[in-house]
Every structure is written in C-alpha cells, then in structure tokens.
Amino acid sequence: xxxxxxxxxxxxxxxxxxxxxxxxxxxxxxxxxxxxxxxxxxxxxxxxxxxxxxxxxxxxxxxxxxxxxxxxxxxxxxxxxxxxxxxxxxxxxxxxxxxxxxxxxxxxxxxxxxxxxxxxxxxxxxxxxxxxxxxxxxxxxxxxxxxxxxxxxxxxxxxxxxxxxxxxxxxxxxxxxxxxxxxxxxxxxxxxxxxxxxxxxxxxxxxxx
DNA sequence: AATTTAGGCAACCGCCTGATG
DNA sequence: GCATCAGGCGGTTGCCTAAAT
Numbered sequence: 001x002x003x004x005x006x007x008x009x010x011x012x013x014x015x016x017x018x019x020x021x022x023x024x025x026x027x028x029x030x031x032x033x034x035x036x037x038x039x040x041x042x043x044x045x046x047x048x049x050x051x052x053x054x055x056x057x058x059x060x061x062x063x064x065x066x067x068x069x070x071x072x073x074x075x076x077x078x079x080x081x082x083x084x085x086x087x088x089x090x091x092x093x094x095x096x097x098x099x100x101x102x103x104x105x106x107x108x109x110x111x112x113x114x115x116x117x118x119x120x121x122x123x124x125x126x127x128x129x130x131x132x133x134x135x136x137x138x139x140x141x142x143x144x145x146x147x148x149x150x151x152x153x154x155x156x157x158x159x160x161x162x163x164x165x166x167x168x169x170x171x172x173x174x175x176x177x178x179x180x181x182x183x184x185x186x187x188x189x190x191x192x193x194x195x196x197x198x199x200x201x202x203x204x205x206x207x208x209x
Numbered sequence: 210a211a212t213t214t215a216g217g218c219a220a221c222c223g224c225c226t227g228a229t230g
Numbered sequence: 231g232c233a234t235c236a237g238g239c240g241g242t243t244g245c246c247t248a249a250a251t
Binding site for chain 2: 232235
C-alpha cells in the first residue's frame with residue numbers, strides 16, 4: 001500500500017467555499033456519487049482535500065439538509081439526548097433528520113448551553129429535567145456514578161450506560177422513544193434503550209450488555 | 210458615522226476506529 | 231500482528247455580521 005495522506009498534498013485550497021466549487025462538487029456527486037472522498041476532488045477537478053469535500057457536502061450541500069431555526073421539539077430532543085449521550089453530536093444528529101452534527105454542536109454552544117447555565121444547572125449538565133430526575137434518584141449509588149460521568153469524553157461507552165442507568169427514568173426514555181414526527185429514535189438510541197430495558201430494576205454499577 | 214464588542218456559523222485540526230494489505 | 235489509510239467524529243478556530251457604544 002502506498003497511499004499518500006490527503007493532508008500532505010500541497011497546493012490545496014482552504015477556507016470558505018465558492019459557489020463555483022459548490023456547483024462542481026454537487027454536480028460531481030450527483031453524477032458519480034461519493035464512493036471515495038479522497039479521490040473525489042481530483043476526479044471533480046477541485047483543489048480541495050477529500051475531508052474538506054466530505055464536510056462541505058455533509059454539512060451544507062446535501063439535498064436533505066434542513067436549514068433554519070430549530071423547532072421547540074428539536075431543542076427538547078437535543079437537550080434530552082445530550083443528557084443521555086453527552087457530546088455525541090453525531091448520535092444526537094441521527095435522531096434529528098436533516099440536521100447535521102456540526103449544526104447541532106453549534107446550536108448547543110451558542111444557545112442551549114447558555115440557556116441551561118442561566119437556569120442554574122451546575123457542571124454544564126444538560127437538560128434540567130433529566131438532572132432533576134437524577135437528583136431525585138439519589139438513593140442509589142448508580143445516580144452518583146451517573147452525575148460524575150456526565151462530562152466524560154463522548155467516545156467513551158460510559159456516558160450512555162452510566163447516564164441513563166441512574167438519570168433517565170423509563171418515563172423520560174419512553175418519551176424520547178415514543179417521539180414521532182421529526183424526532184425519531186436512532187438505531188443507537190434503540191440499542192441503548194434495549195439494554196436499559198433489559199437491565200431495569202437492577203441497581204448495579206455496571207450494566208449487563 | 211465610526212469603532213468596538215458579541216454572537217453565529219462554516220471550516221479546519223487532530224485524534225480515533227475499522228478496514229485492508 | 232503490524233502498518234497504513236479512509237472515513238468519521240468532536241473540539242476549536244477564525245471570519246463575518248449585527249448590535250451596542
């Protein structure tokens with residue numbers, strides 16, 4: 001294998017995309033698809049790296065992108081899922097059709113985070129309701145584990161496990177699970193929900209997966 | 210009207226994971 | 231089993247615009 005990392009390629013353009021570049025990227029993907037992001041810019045005649053093309057397509061040019069303000073339902077969903085999953089933006093985005101992880105991340109940092117901080121929730125923890133549920137559940141050890149784990153790096157498997165074992169009541173999860181319309185449960189959420197359901201009633205430090 | 214400040218968002222960076230040879 | 235790569239992800243930066251002074 002002798003593949004060169006795309007970042008090492010010299011003379012690639014950076015910064016904001018022009019309308020012309022967008023046009024080239026869109027028409028190329030519409031015609032040939034995006035099987036190989038790394039090869040795409042060369043094939044399309046773009047002086048961008050594959051990563052940049054992918055990001056532009058996913059976050060801005062994709063036809064199914066939903067732009068504009070977040071609805072109240074979407075805000076609620078983000079708050080709830082953030083309470084369960086932490087900063088796993090792609091997982092949250094999977095439950096909001098048409099929204100990208102980048103958009104949700106930006107929205108969180110510019111709107112929701114501030115709102116939560118204003119409402120007096122400590123540690124930057126998300127949904128006040130979820131937190132309240134967690135606090136109401138202080139009789140078990142699991143809840144303290146949960147609170148401590150809220151801010152863990154998003155790629156750890158711990159947050160979802162620790163998070164909803166102590167913090168999320170079956171009601172809350174059911175609410176998310178039963179959500180219809182624009183906020184459907186992703187496969188991952190379904191996965192965690194199933195684990196949660198099968199472990200309900202057990203108060204252990206770890207869940208059985 | 211000019212300047213400064215704050216907010217919003219697009220894009221980049223660096224790391225991780227899974228696939229492949 | 232190891233090395234390398236592509237794709238994917240979250241964190242962060244920096245530019246642009248609107249609001250405030």
